[in-house]
Amino acid sequence: MRPDALVLHFVGAAALILVAAHAGGWLARRLKQPYIVGQLMAGIALGPSLLGALAPAAHEALFPAEIGPAMTGFAQFALVVFLFAVGYELDLKVLGDRARTAAIVAVVAFVVPMAAGSGAALLFREQLRDLDMPELTPAQVVFAGVALSITAVPVLTAIVRENGLARTVPGVVAVSAAGLLDVIGWTVLAGALVGGDGDTLAWEWRVGVTAGFIALMLLAAPPLLRRLLYATRLDPALRLALLIGFALASACVTHAVGVHVIFGALLAGVVTPREKGGTLDADLLRPLHDVSSLLLPFFFVISGQSVALGSMDSTGWLTLLAVTVLAVVTKIGSGTAAARLGGLDRDDARTVGVLLSARGLTELIALDVGLQAGLLSGRLYTVLVFMALATTLLTQPLLLLVRRPAGRRPTPAPTPVQADTPTAPMADPG
Incomplete structure (x- = not known):
């Protein structure tokens, strides 16, 4: 395809993606x-399941294979910016004595669904053969457990914000536990994916390198960034560019060691220092919201390209x-029990359990990794994608259900976040 035609196709596809997603x-x-959630559904509708099935010629014309790398690049960039902003806004001080609770919730809400899935x-295993799965390998058993253990940090964060939580x-507690939980999940999955290639790190080295990088970021990055960003009084535009570059570099490191880019981006946001008094930098936060809102729909379209409704038969729907x-059941039950064990009251514990049940975006990333690694058949991949959508769609009504009997708002955090900038919901331009 000629360069001018490539640009034309990409611009047209981008226009359709943005309008449909919003x-x-x-x-x-x-x-x-x-x-x-609406953006996610729009992305799947623009894939082969709906647009490709109803108008295959139009789908091919709008989304030729040649623009795939550019769309993927936009999607990954948006994901990094989104998670960097999530990490920056996450004030770990509000946990106070709840840090232990978040750790307990993360471990229990991973182990119980992991055991159930595996x-x-x-x-x-015999029933899985009806979905074109071959004889199970240890890696596939581990992946089945991880698929049930994932919590979608981006979707959970959006739900938390939109519900005033x-x-x-x-x-x-839910957002903090979800971040730790998914780090555990990706570490386990990385170990399962280790083959025998000479250029692939063994899982022990992955864990060691990741732990070392986290320690380096927590200890060295904050004072260095504080001196660079505030002592030198950089122009806001330059400060934004520097921090996005920092987030991209962190994401690159975590991806290189086998942990997904989203954790490098989230970690970069967590270690980025705030202004004096702990306030959020409005000149940084607003453009981060704008960029992620504009580009995140590209990721939803990329995720929807491998979903095919036509492969779902009675076996698929029953599965x-x-x-x-x-x-x-496993995620809400384990999350609620762990939160109660960590000292939360009944209503707050149930809220945590329901929030952790949202899988959405991160689950789609993990399923794509499993599909590319040959751990899933195409039919089982489609089943699990719809499971991710179902659990995400159920989160909001279940959240309203568990909060209604109490007749009160969830317990405020003991240490309020000092933020003098409005924080609009991520991926929501208005």
């Missing part, structure tokens, strides 16, 4: 769902029902 977000908001894969104990029930 229209989907508006519709989701009208249906009392998070804005980001156990179900072993128990129903960002500065409450259950909101902060979807069973997997969704298992995913919801």
Whole structure:
């Protein structure tokens, strides 16, 4: 394809993606769902499942393979900016004595669904063959457990903000636990994916390098950034460019050692120092929101390209029902029990459990990794994608259900976040 034709196709596809994604977000908001869920559904609708099935020629013309790398690049860039802003806004001080609770919740909410998923894969291995899965390998068993253990940090963060939970104990505990939980999940998955290639780090080295990088970021990055950003009084535009570059570099390191880019981006945001008094930098936060809102829909379209509704038959729908029930029960049950164990009251604990059930974006990333590594058949991939969507769609109504009997708002965090800048919901331009 000629360069001018490539530019034309990309610009046309970008226009359609942005309009469809934000229209989907508006519709989701009208249906009392998070804005980001509507964007996710719009991305899948623009893939082969809907647009490709109804108008294959139009789908091919709008999304030729040649523009795939550019769209993927935009998607990854948006993901890094989004998670960097999430990490920057996350004030770990509000945890106070709840830091232990977040760690307990993360471990329990990973181990219980992990055991359930791996156990179900072993128990129903014969049924999985009906979904074109071959004889199970240890890596596939581990992946089945990880698929049920994932929590979508970006979607959870959007739900927390849109429900006014960002500065409450259950909101902060859920977001903090989800970040730690997914780090554990990606570390386990990285170990399962280790083959025998000479250029691939063994899982022990992955864990060691990742731990060393986290320690370096926590100890060295804050004082260096504080001196560079505030002592020298950099221009706001230059400060923004420097920090996005820092987030991209951190994401590059974590990706290189086998942990996904989203954790490097989140870590970069966490270690970025705030202004004096702990206030958020408005000149940094507003453009971060704008950039991620504009570009994040590209990721949803990329994720939807491998989903095919035509592969779902009666076996697939029954498997979807069973997997969704298992995913919801194990995640909510384990998250709630762990939060209670960590000292939260009944209503706040149930809120944490429901929030952790949202899988969405991060689950799609993990499923794509499993598909590319040959750990999933195409049919099982589609089933698990719909499980991710179902658990995400169920989060909002379940959250309203568990909060309604209490007749009160969740407990405010003990140390309020001092932020003198308005924080609009991520991926929601208005």
